[in-house]
Amino acid sequence: MAEPVMVMDESGEPNPYLLGVYAPVQDEITAEDLKVVGEIPKDLNGVYLRNGPNARFPMKGRYHWFDGDGMVHAMHFENGRARYRNRYVRTRAFEAESAAGRSLWTGVMENPKGNPFGNTRGLGLKDSANTDVIFHRGQVLTTWYLCGSPYGMDPLSLETLGAETFLDTLTGDFMAHPKVDERTGELFWFDYGPRRPYLRYGVVGAGGQVEHCVELELPGARLPHDMAITENHAILMDLPLYQDMDAARQGRYKLTFNRELPSRFGVIPRRGQAHEIRWFDAKPCYIYHVVNSWEEDGEIVLDVCRVGRPAPAGSGSPLARMISYLKLDARMYRYRFDLRTGRTSEGFVDEDHNTEFPSMDARLTGLRSRYAYNVSVKDASTNLFDGLVRYDNVTGGKETYYYGEHRYGSEAPFAPRDGATDEEDGYLVSFVTDEREGTSEVQVLHAANLGAGPVARIILPQRVPLGFHATWVRADQLRGSAT
Ligand SMILES: [Fe+2]
Numbered sequence: 001m002a003e004p005v006m007v008m009d010e011s012g013e014p015n016p017y018l019l020g021v022y023a024p025v026q027d028e029i030t031a032e033d034l035k036v037v038g039e040i041p042k043d044l045n046g047v048y049l050r051n052g053p054n055a056r057f058p059m060k061g062r063y064h065w066f067d068g069d070g071m072v073h074a075m076h077f078e079n080g081r082a083r084y085r086n087r088y089v090r091t092r093a094f095e096a097e098s099a100a101g102r103s104l105w106t107g108v109m110e111n112p113k114g115n116p117f118g119n120t121r122g123l124g125l126k127d128s129a130n131t132d133v134i135f136h137r138g139q140v141l142t143t144w145y146l147c148g149s150p151y152g153m154d155p156l157s158l159e160t161l162g163a164e165t166f167l168d169t170l171t172g173d174f175m176a177h178p179k180v181d182e183r184t185g186e187l188f189w190f191d192y193g194p195r196r197p198y199l200r201y202g203v204v205g206a207g208g209q210v211e212h213c214v215e216l217e218l219p220g221a222r223l224p225h226d227m228a229i230t231e232n233h234a235i236l237m238d239l240p241l242y243q244d245m246d247a248a249r250q251g252r253y254k255l256t257f258n259r260e261l262p263s264r265f266g267v268i269p270r271r272g273q274a275h276e277i278r279w280f281d282a283k284p285c286y287i288y289h290v291v292n293s294w295e296e297d298g299e300i301v302l303d304v305c306r307v308g309r310p311a312p313a314g315s316g317s318p319l320a321r322m323i324s325y326l327k328l329d330a331r332m333y334r335y336r337f338d339l340r341t342g343r344t345s346e347g348f349v350d351e352d353h354n355t356e357f358p359s360m361d362a363r364l365t366g367l368r369s370r371y372a373y374n375v376s377v378k379d380a381s382t383n384l385f386d387g388l389v390r391y392d393n394v395t396g397g398k399e400t401y402y403y404g405e406h407r408y409g410s411e412a413p414f415a416p417r418d419g420a421t422d423e424e425d426g427y428l429v430s431f432v433t434d435e436r437e438g439t440s441e442v443q444v445l446h447a448a449n450l451g452a453g454p455v456a457r458i459i460l461p462q463r464v465p466l467g468f469h470a471t472w473v474r475a476d477q478l479r480g481s482a483t
Helices: 092-100 245-249 318-326
Strands: 036-038 046-050 071-078 081-088 132-136 139-143 151-153 160-163 179-181 186-192 199-204 210-216 233-238 241-243 255-257 263-269 278-282 286-296 299-307 331-338 344-350 355-359 371-377 385-392 398-402 414-416 426-434 439-446 456-459 470-474
Touching: 071 426, 132 179, 132 470, 199 233, 210 263, 233 286, 233 299, 241 245, 263 331, 278 331, 278 344, 286 355, 286 371, 299 355, 331 355, 355 385, 414 470
Parallel strands: none
Antiparallel strands: 036 456, 046 071, 046 470, 071 081, 132 139, 139 151, 151 160, 179 186, 186 199, 199 210, 233 263, 241 255, 263 278, 286 299, 299 331, 331 344, 355 371, 371 385, 385 398, 414 426, 426 439, 439 456
């Protein structure tokens, strides 16, 4: 295996998110006939796709893990065989830097003034589409956490299909974690930014056009990351962690956690108007990711990974602060919003284990689901996913599988077995990278029996850097796709 070329930033300070298991890879490859330990199940058919930052050029200024260029790594499973492929998301900014042969943008740790262009909110930061990867209407959409253009990508060739405008109906930007309702074909999204309107909520219909979009009033600029849907509602968040606007005016990016403010959850009918939103108060916290939400006996149930103390104590260099802010420390948590009384009840599902990047059977998005599959977050200074945890919200039980010393995985979405009817009848798939060897493999586990370990390990010819979000696209969805 070739030695990786080191991509540094201009600070000269060693940045852990550019080194070791995070170091970007240089090559875009396609590989098949790979060595398999065990056997790839013949009833596992579809594509596992994972997005993440992969800095292409030495950074202008300091590098933040969220700054890297989006790269999708994919494993296509078909009748007991598997093929690996990785490709950059060719965003407008990526193409501009390719033409220049160097970085043209500074990242979130520097003043973006002077950058070539940004999102429609005028943020001036590089929309790298590096955050999530979802599937809707035959194509993959890659998205960016600070709101940008969703970039279409072919799920098999990983060819970038361009910025998705939803037949020229999208105005403004798109956040990282839109929700797809497979039964209706709709896509639910929001758009946020530092200037009014602070939050817009919208729906793309099954025909591929934005059919609904409303501006929602917030007390100030916020940083919502995820949302939820139920059968009849969408749920949006107003959380008391936000950008310090005084610092922003000086061109600095600084977050503030206001412990005096509640967390607020806005419940709005799926096609509701702004005045129809109902806000439910809860204890202050931050939430990156929603597991699922549904309606039950006049209440809305919302399961999340909740960050109880989002602002780390102490100070230090900008790099040290970035590292401590980035470190995930979340617990599985359940809210109930009573639509009759307006009351909120809340509590831990699991108070002990730091778990994040949750997934579940995507066919049940917005409907009652029993199982959640989260990554276990290692007790370390940077984000390392050392295993998988399956939660059973009927029995309250959990099962954990660890990859082993110095081995770290990715988000592992549920992949139903062909013809599966039960929500645990399938597999979990993850890239697993070995810190000491500098190698990667794909592991396939039975979702119903994580403790048994992988049924297949597929050895890859190239390391897969640790990254962000993943999705599973079933073979029956691929048949309707662009290729
Ligand atoms: Fe996320």
